[in-house]
Amino acid sequence: MRRTADERMLLELFRTMVRIRLAEESLVDPILSGEVKCPVHLYSGEEAIAAGVCAALRTDDYVFGTHRSHGHYLAKGGSMRRMIAEIFCRKTGCARGRGGSMHLVAPEVGMFGAAPIVGGTISLAVGAAMASVAREDGRVSVAFFGDGAVGEGVLPEAMNFAAVRRLPVLFVCENNLYSTHLPIRECRVSESIVDIAAPLGVEGVCVDGNDVLDVFEAASRLTGRCRRGDGPGFLECKTYRLRGHVGPDDNIQGSHTDIRSSEEVEAWRARDPIPRCRKALDALGVGSDVLDGIVRAAEDEVADSLAFARASEFPAAEELERYVYA
Amino acid sequence: MSMPETRQLSFSLAINEALHQAMAEDPRVILVGQGVKSPWYVGNTATGLLEQFGPDRVIDTPVSENAVTGAAVGAALAGMRPVVVHPRMDFMLYAFDPIINEAANWYYMSGGAMSVPVVFWGIINRGGEQAAQHSQALHSIFSHIPGLKVVAPSCPADAKGLMVAAIRDDNPVVFVDERWLYRLEEAVPTGIYEVPIGKARIVREGIDATIACFSYLVLEAVAAAEILEGEGVNCEVLDMRTLRPLDREALIASCHRTRRLVVCDVGWRTGGIGAEMVALVAESGVGLAAPPCRVALPDSPAPAARTLERAYYPRSETIAAAVRGCL
Secondary structure, eight states, rough: HHHHHHHHHHHHHHHHHHHHHHHTTTTHHHHHHHOOOOOOOTTTTTTHHHHHHHTSSSSSSSEEESOHHHHHHHHHHHOOOHHHHHTTTTTSSSTTTTTTGGGGOOOOTTTTEEEESSSTTHHHHHHHHHHHHTOOOOOEEEEEEEEEGGTTTHHHHHHHHHTTOOOOOOEEEEOOOOTEEEEGGGSSSSSSSSGGTGGGGGGGEEEEEEEEHHHHHHHHHHHHHHHHHHHEEEEEEEEOOOSSSSSSTTBBBSSSSBBBBBHHHHHTTTTTTTHHHHHHHHHOOHHHHHHHHHHHHHHHHHHHHHHHHHHHHOOOGTTTTTTTTO | OOOOOOOEHHHHHHHHHHHHHHHHHHHTEEETTTTTEEEEEEETTTTTHHHHTTTTEEEEEOSSSHHHHHHHHHEEEEOOOOEEEEGGGGGGGGGHIIIIIIHHHHHHHHHOOOOOOOOEEEOOOOOOOGGGGGOOOOOOHHTTTTTTTOOOOOOOOHHHHHHHHHOOOOOOOEEEEEEEGGTTTTEESSSOOOOOOTOOOEEEEEEEEEEEOOTTTTHHHHHHHHHHTTTOOOEEEEEEEEEEEEOOHHHHHHHHHHSSSSEEEESSSSHHHHHHHHEEEEEEEOOSSOOOOOOOSSOOOOOSSHHHHHHSSOOHHHHHHHHHOOO
């Protein structure tokens, strides 16, 4: 029984991660060719976090993201077609071409938006949790942010306020060890971030962010506490981005910014969450035909989404000032 | 149509009544901010709300303007209608990110998918030798931002009606008021009503000059008009009430009648909303009989010493002198 449940869950997590990875990698050529011009922050390597956390959520739970939120959007259930169309800035995009890659939104599945102001959505997630309490509707709110956001004053403000009011909010720190170009050891004295949680009265857990089951189980436990009224949680997920901060190769040795060593990148590539998940599924006896089928279906979905985006029109110039006011 | 039932009510209690009635009308309305439990912070504007609506809807907060204002924005995204109060507007500067980057832009950058019905209420708390960080009027900064609406009432009836309108509006609205107005008593309708956002009000009709003003300076403008009446000059006092969007039509129509314009801004002169008002009239092509004039704070931080304060804040005589200069 236990094994069946694990297998089904793990297959779902695998499917989510593969969809994210293939969508991300499909953007590399359009970015390099200039077909996609808006700033794109690829999530490759960090998929286990979005997949694991969002699998612990209900559809009506709230997620708030960052500049690097393609994975959060897809894992929460947003349409891939509308995401790729938004990255291509087309009028069929999820933000009608007004937002681009950094402002993905799908309120119908609880993806409440994303913003590139570092730390900018953390307090919004706290407020959505405040709404849950006022309405007693049992929803949990998740703020995704990177290790860079730990330098913003709004994070401890938001954690303290959430703890004082025992709000159902989960703070998820995707610690990929670099704040754009700056290694974490130059940003903080301690490489451990989760230690900031306890003094503020927030339940903190640190996991291997490249192990999707670890992420899922920790997120399930912390969101369970939230739903019981036991207050906010903080989940630090140690991970690494396999692509640049923005664009495919920025910040990787050999590129013009030359920040991270190839050895370091390769060492983390060996911990890629997707092959690790596949290995676990192999060990459970899931046939490679099943796994290959998942990959093929994702490839088809990505191809369809790219075609949809390319066939879509840009917003018309006459519509420039639409959507300034509701 | 019968006239609504009214009675004398102070400016601060008119806001209190707006909050009571809006919260009773709509369970989505919540009040958040520092000091909503304390008359020391917010006067009597929050009297009775906690007892009536409970601690999940009347939320006093730690001193964390950025996170708390952002939480109000997040609650609005999640379907509530929060009012977040900043008992001193100067502290709102900590909350520029949630107000400007997030709330003002969210509807546009989500392509209309998500609106942000939140009220950012900032109280100008000047005078009393409180100096530069306890006195600032920052309405012009917010008036610069697309996506925000900005209102600045001058009388109790407008304070109530504009607060109700701001709460019911689907957009982020900055509600700016002044402590100097809180004890002002006038007739206020008893029921719940809206004063439309974006509509100016002629406080006093006149034919010789238009004094376009808002917030506390409406009182000084009316006093100036009374001084000038004794000199045979008949001023029209136009209370703009909303600073974004400005009631362009009312402003231009008044100037068309009077051919003279003095604008009064409770903030600084340079780059202020008063300058925008003059620009709107200039662009309209209305032929003024004399150059327009701005009455505003000098381009200096607020001082402490009472001698300096007296020189800093415009009064009725300042406005009257400006009008005389246009005649």
